[in-house]
Amino acid sequence: xxxxxxxxxxxxxxxxxxxxxxxxxxxxxxxxxxxxxxxxxxxxxxxxxxxxxxxxxxxxxxxxxxxxxxxxxxxxxxxxxxxxxxxxxxxxxxxxxxxxxxxxxxxxxxxxxxxxxxxxxxxxxxxxxxxxxxxxxxxxxxxxxxxxxxxxxxxxxxxxxxxxxxxxxxxxxxxxxxxxxxxxxxxxxxxxxxxxxxxxxxxxxxxxxxxxxxxxxxxxxxxxxxxxxxxxxxxxxxxxxxxxxxxxxxxxxxxxxxxxxxxxxxxxxxxxxxxxxxxxxxxxxxxxxxxxxxxxxxxxxxxxxxxxxxxxxxxxxxxxxxxxxxxxxxxxxxxxxxxxxxxxxxxxxxxxxxxxxxxxxxxxxxxxxxxxxxxxxxxxxxxxxxxxxxxxxxxxxxxxxxxxxxxxxxxxxxxxxxxxxxxxxxxxxxxxxxxxxxxxxxxxxxxxx
Ligand code: NAD
Numbered sequence: 052x053x054x055x056x057x058x059x060x061x062x063x064x065x066x067x068x069x070x071x072x073x074x075x076x077x078x079x080x081x082x083x084x085x086x087x088x089x090x091x092x093x094x095x096x097x098x099x100x101x102x103x104x105x106x107x108x109x110x111x112x113x114x115x116x117x118x119x120x121x122x123x124x125x126x127x128x129x130x131x132x133x134x135x136x137x138x139x140x141x142x143x144x145x146x147x148x149x150x151x152x153x154x155x156x157x158x159x160x161x162x163x164x165x166x167x168x169x170x171x172x173x174x175x176x177x178x179x180x181x182x183x184x185x186x187x188x189x190x191x192x193x194x195x196x197x198x199x200x201x202x203x204x205x206x207x208x209x210x211x212x213x214x215x216x217x218x219x220x221x222x223x224x225x226x227x228x229x230x231x232x233x234x235x236x237x238x239x240x241x242x243x244x245x246x247x248x249x250x251x252x253x254x255x256x257x258x259x260x261x262x263x264x265x266x267x268x269x270x271x272x273x274x275x276x277x278x279x280x281x282x283x284x285x286x287x288x289x290x291x292x293x294x295x296x297x298x299x300x301x302x303x304x305x306x307x308x309x310x311x312x313x314x315x316x317x318x319x320x321x322x323x324x325x326x327x328x329x330x331x332x333x334x335x336x337x338x339x340x341x342x343x344x345x346x347x348x349x350x351x352x353x354x355x356x357x358x359x360x361x362x363x364x365x366x367x368x369x370x371x372x373x374x375x376x377x378x379x380x381x382x383x384x385x386x387x388x389x390x391x392x393x394x395x396x397x398x399x400x401x402x403x404x405x406x407x408x409x410x411x412x413x414x415x416x417x418x419x420x421x422x423x424x425x426x427x428x429x430x431x432x433x434x435x436x437x438x439x440x441x442x443x444x445x446x447x448x449x450x451x452x453x454x455x456x457x458x459x460x461x462x463x464x465x466x467x468x469x470x471x472x473x474x475x476x477x478x479x480x481x482x483x484x485x486x487x488x489x490x491x492x493x494x495x496x497x498x499x500x
């Protein structure tokens with residue numbers, strides 16, 4: 052068992068902290084947000100993530116997991132995981148590293164000076180290539196070592212993804228002695244996950260471990276997200292072509308997906324990607340590569356971004372067309388606010404963006420979401436949020452499904468028809484049963500099918 056700290060307890064850090072406690076470590080989570088720390092300390096999750104409440108409560112109750120706003124509580128940890136946010140800069144496309152530097156400076160201030168057993172600082176935040184080397188220089192002043200250990204969890208599956216990651220990537224220092232020490236400390240932190248055992252249905256028999264240098268580890272994360280973003284925008288571009296030609300993108304995706312070099316995953320056309328990672332990561336990657344003087348190398352990511360953002364205005368255009376040329380004065384129910392189902396995260400959410408575009412065009416928009424209500428109230432209070440689907444659809448001219456929650460997929464279209472005034476549904480996620488809606492009298496509009 053090690054003593055670990057996790058600095059930054061948001062979607063990534065809180066789940067990481069609880070998961071590390073679950074596999075037997077003593078963990079302290081540090082965050083500057085006192086309200087978040089108070090909630091987490093009481094065993095209550097500040098966000099919605101399936102399975103997390105239970106994991107958090109269990110580990111807080113066991114005494115293995117504590118939270119604090121005071122960095123001194125982390126001073127004696129063997130490994131410090133850094134999980135603070137790296138959002139898009141307000142003044143550009145690059146990543147804002149303010150939080151990374153503030154957190155690491157605060158940690159540096161409490162670390163003991165050159166102890167016999169130096170601690171390891173393991174970065175998990177997604178950062179521009181080159182960041183780990185800069186931090187390593189900083190921490191050398193106290194004799195601490197830096198590794199980069201990017202995180203690949205998916206919101207909605209964060210607990211399983213953290214407890215049973217599909218790979219562990221260690222970006223280690225160039226100095227062989229430091230690299231050996233860093234690898235040993237990470238191996239100890241992840242001992243269970245690398246143990247080959249099974250645990251409550253999780254198979255730890257073959258967690259792959261990739262050991263590499265700082266730059267590769269930092270790049271693995273942004274390369275993975277750029278690839279995923281490319282896949283989604285590729286199929287969305289195909290959806291645009293299907294719309295223009297009468298093709299069916301769902302069938303097209305199925306047919307190309309049988310080629311296992313292509314695969315079927317991440318090929319569902321719709322209103323596009325959002326959230327706190329993909330959009331800002333592809334922009335930050337381009338900005339970093341430009342800084343490196345490789346100006347043209349990632350130009351294609353601008354197109355990927357543009358295809359993605361265009362899907363949002365395509366939904367608005369489809370609604371306007373169906374409503375006689377304009378949404379002005381029309382009442383529209385937007386089903387979904389979270390950027391994906393099983394999450395309450397609305398950062399760069401396509402659903403929120405579409406709702407705002409509709410409102411800006413003069414529509415009376417009602418948004419509902421099974422879990423994101425409190426987050427909308429806090430961060431998007433310009434939206435008219437209603438708590439139930441019934442309230443959202445009563446008397447509306449059109450319904451737009453923009454997050455593929457099960458609750459929306461399983462809606463009884465005949466019941467919606469009783470409540471709504473109009474008979475238009477836009478399936479922004481290609482997730483509805485077309486027959487169900489058409490037989491209830493709706494004009495069904497989808498993305499490329
Ligand atoms: P988040 O905004 O939910 O959490 C960040 C946390 O850091 C917040 O609780 C904030 O209060 C805290 N913080 C900010 N400054 C701090 C400081 N100086 N000291 C201590 N705490 C501080 O963000 P997130 O979604 O958890 O993402 C964190 C990082 O992980 C980002 O780099 C992101 O790209 C990466 N990541 C996120 C996911 C995901 O699915 N959310 C997946 C993989 C990687």
